[in-house]
Amino acid sequence: AQTVTQSQPEMSVQEAETVTLSCTYDTSESDYYLFWYKQPPSRQMILVIRQEAYKQQNATENRFSVNFQKAAKSFSLKISDSQLGDAAMYFCASPTYGGSQGNLIFGKGTKLSVKP
Amino acid sequence: DAGVIQSPRHEVTEMGQEVTLRCKPISGHDYLFWYRQTMMRGLELLIYFNNNVPIDDSGMPEDRFSAKMPNASFSTLKIQPSEPRDSAVYFCASSRNRGSGNQPQHFGDGTRLSIL
Numbered sequence: 001a002q003t004v005t006q007s008q009p010e011m012s013v014q015e016a017e018t019v020t021l022s023c024t025y026d027t028s029e030s031d032y033y034l035f036w037y038k039q040p041p042s043r044q045m046i047l048v049i050r051q052e053a054y055k056q057q058n059a060t061e062n063r064f065s066v067n068f069q070k071a072a073k074s075f076s077l078k079i080s081d082s083q084l085g086d087a088a089m090y091f092c093a094s095p096t097y098g099g100s101q102g103n104l105i106f107g108k109g110t111k112l113s114v115k116p
Numbered sequence: 117d118a119g120v121i122q123s124p125r126h127e128v129t130e131m132g133q134e135v136t137l138r139c140k141p142i143s144g145h146d147y148l149f150w151y152r153q154t155m156m157r158g159l160e161l162l163i164y165f166n167n168n169v170p171i172d173d174s175g176m177p178e179d180r181f182s183a184k185m186p187n188a189s190f191s192t193l194k195i196q197p198s199e200p201r202d203s204a205v206y207f208c209a210s211s212r213n214r215g216s217g218n219q220p221q222h223f224g225d226g227t228r229l230s231i232l
Binding site: 047091 | 223
């Protein structure tokens with residue numbers, strides 16, 4: 001079975017510092033997207049950033065960026081200038097086999113705490 | 117555009133009762149997903165539809181669970197009879213598949229279900 005692994009159940013960062021959340025996946029697709037979702041205490045699932053696998057350039061959205069290593073199937077999320085509002089669960093997601101079907105697998109999540 | 121709309125937001129009911137969760141996907145999205153989230157198991161895909169047709173229901177835990185999508189703008193997830201172990205947050209999500217790879221899934225706010 002395909003899996004998405006987030007090896008850090010919890011992370012902590014000081015406000016204004018940078019933190020990196022790790023994710024590995026094992027899809028066999030050649031053309032796919034990868035996603036990071038944020039779930040604050042309000043429990044909404046909010047799309048943070050996505051990466052197109054055929055693009056070598058790492059995606060960036062304001063303070064959020066990814067380090068995408070396709071050969072290693074690694075897709076880490078970097079949060080720069082961390083803010084208190086960044087405290088949340090973060091989930092990495094990748095497509096399942098036959099990813100064009102639209103289905104995703106989610107990791108178990110990383111709980112990020114931001115210290116003032 | 118309105119997002120994915122789920123109702124009710126909270127549901128508390130007694131064991132053995134029938135529970136119906138509702139979802140309205142984003143207009144124009146042709147994929148709809150039902151997820152269950154618990155602390156122990158994380159985010160689990162229960163079933164998903166494409167163009168109102170169930171594609172994969174392998175995640176549905178038991179025959180007590182059923183899901184329907186009578187039209188493109190409405191889906192239900194029903195549990196009958198409900199059991200305490202069904203207590204969880206249930207999410208509905210929708211996406212648009214443009215055929216060139218995965219598209220992000222947009223989530224509703226979830227239904228917190230408590231079975232007493």
